[in-house]
Amino acid sequence: MKQLKLSNVPTGNLKKTDFVLENVEMPQIGDGEVLVKNILLSIDAANRSWMQGKTYRDAVRAGDIMPTYAIAEVVESNDERFQKGQIVTGDSVWAEYAAINSKLLTSCPNIKPLSNLLSLYGIAGLTAYHGLMNVGKLKKGETVVVSAAGGSVGLFVGQIAKAMGCRVVGIAGSDEKCSRVVKELNFDSCINYKSGTLLKDLKTECPDGIDIYFDNVGGSILEVVLFRMNMRGRVVCCGAVSQYDGTAPTGPRNLPGLLIVKRLKMEGFIVMDFVKDHLSAIKHMSELQAEGKIKIIEDITEGIENAPDALLKLLSGGNYGKSMVRVCPDPS
Numbered sequence: 001m002k003q004l005k006l007s008n009v010p011t012g013n014l015k016k017t018d019f020v021l022e023n024v025e026m027p028q029i030g031d032g033e034v035l036v037k038n039i040l041l042s043i044d045a046a047n048r049s050w051m052q053g054k055t056y057r058d059a060v061r062a063g064d065i066m067p068t069y070a071i072a073e074v075v076e077s078n079d080e081r082f083q084k085g086q087i088v089t090g091d092s093v094w095a096e097y098a099a100i101n102s103k104l105l106t107s108c109p110n111i112k113p114l115s116n117l118l119s120l121y122g123i124a125g126l127t128a129y130h131g132l133m134n135v136g137k138l139k140k141g142e143t144v145v146v147s148a149a150g151g152s153v154g155l156f157v158g159q160i161a162k163a164m165g166c167r168v169v170g171i172a173g174s175d176e177k178c179s180r181v182v183k184e185l186n187f188d189s190c191i192n193y194k195s196g197t198l199l200k201d202l203k204t205e206c207p208d209g210i211d212i213y214f215d216n217v218g219g220s221i222l223e224v225v226l227f228r229m230n231m232r233g234r235v236v237c238c239g240a241v242s243q244y245d246g247t248a249p250t251g252p253r254n255l256p257g258l259l260i261v262k263r264l265k266m267e268g269f270i271v272m273d274f275v276k277d278h279l280s281a282i283k284h285m286s287e288l289q290a291e292g293k294i295k296i297i298e299d300i301t302e303g304i305e306n307a308p309d310a311l312l313k314l315l316s317g318g319n320y321g322k323s324m325v326r327v328c329p330d331p332s
């Protein structure tokens with residue numbers, strides 16, 4: 001079977017040559033392990049941050065098979081909770097098959113196609129939902145700004161906030177992405193941060209200031225957005241993708257000054273903090289989807305050997321929607 005290892009921990013920008021594709025024997029399972037056939041691998045900005053050191057999980061080291069979150073089918077099991085043919089989700093690796101500690105797996109709800117379990121009904125949608133509702137404490141009529149607006153999390157943030165009656169302004173890295181989130185996903189507006197006029201554009205597009213900033217990128221964009229926050233605004237710290245891939249850490253330089261003057265609240269979270277609310281979030285999001293208020297956008301790369309390209313594409317802003325790699329077709 002095929003597998004991909006991180007051959008070298010990057011110090012600058014990640015490169016395709018930092019990975020090596022290997023043909024190896026099928027893994028054997030031990031006590032408490034399950035052999036799974038990977039179907040879809042989630043490609044996330046966080047994959048790059050894991051190479052920088054220990055985060056909410058162990059760092060990825062040179063020689064490790066690249067870890068990932070995946071949807072998979074059980075092939076063989078040493079845990080009676082998992083049966084052959086069952087569809088599971090959890091921590092896996094960039095490989096066609098993997099022997100996984102069964103504690104890291106959960107059974108999937110019956111949602112088709114399976115890719116939706118990585119997008120709206122997986123980490124991307126749940127991160128958007130919990131970040132807005134539980135951290136941002138979203139209220140109808142507020143102005144919400146979201147960065148990486150055309151990405152996995154960002155496009156659900158905008159659609160959920162819009163469905164809840166807010167003014168939604170995205171920030172993204174190309175005119176094409178900006179135009180798509182407005183035309184296809186009903187955002188009120190979207191600003192291309194590469195234009196160099198972000199502060200001025202925020203003034204124009206958020207005439208009543210910003211109540212919630214859903215921050216996926218950190219760095220200099222966060223610094224600029226803080227200037228336009230309203231009194232007692234909330235900054236939902238979801239991620240800092242501008243800091244992950246080789247650049248020296250930057251900004252914001254206006255902290256804590258603006259936090260104090262504007263009585264802002266900045267709060268970080270990890271989606272798993274709200275695991276007890278996942279089912280109610282999924283129910284609400286499925287209602288919004290059924291009403292046509294949320295569209296699912298997925299960016300699927302075919303073939304496990306192309307996983308490094310998919311991650312590089314995401315880090316350079318080439319993805320639109322939830323990025324993932326298809327290893328094999330959904331079982332019928």
Ligand SMILES: NC(=O)c1ccc[n+]([C@@H]2O[C@H](COP(=O)([O-])OP(=O)(O)OC[C@H]3O[C@@H](n4cnc5c(N)ncnc54)[C@H](OP(=O)(O)O)[C@@H]3O)[C@@H](O)[C@H]2O)c1
Binds near residue numbers: 217
């Ligand atoms: N807290 C949690 O539990 C949790 C869970 C999932 C994800 N996250 C975080 O959510 C964020 C989004 O992750 P994702 O996996 O969904 O990725 P994504 O948004 O699908 O893709 C990343 C996007 O970030 C933008 N980007 C890349 N470099 C940038 C830079 N230097 N400055 C500004 N924008 C840049 C690019 O879009 P442009 O074209 O707009 O530049 C790229 O498409 C990440 O920060 C991730 O760590 C957090």
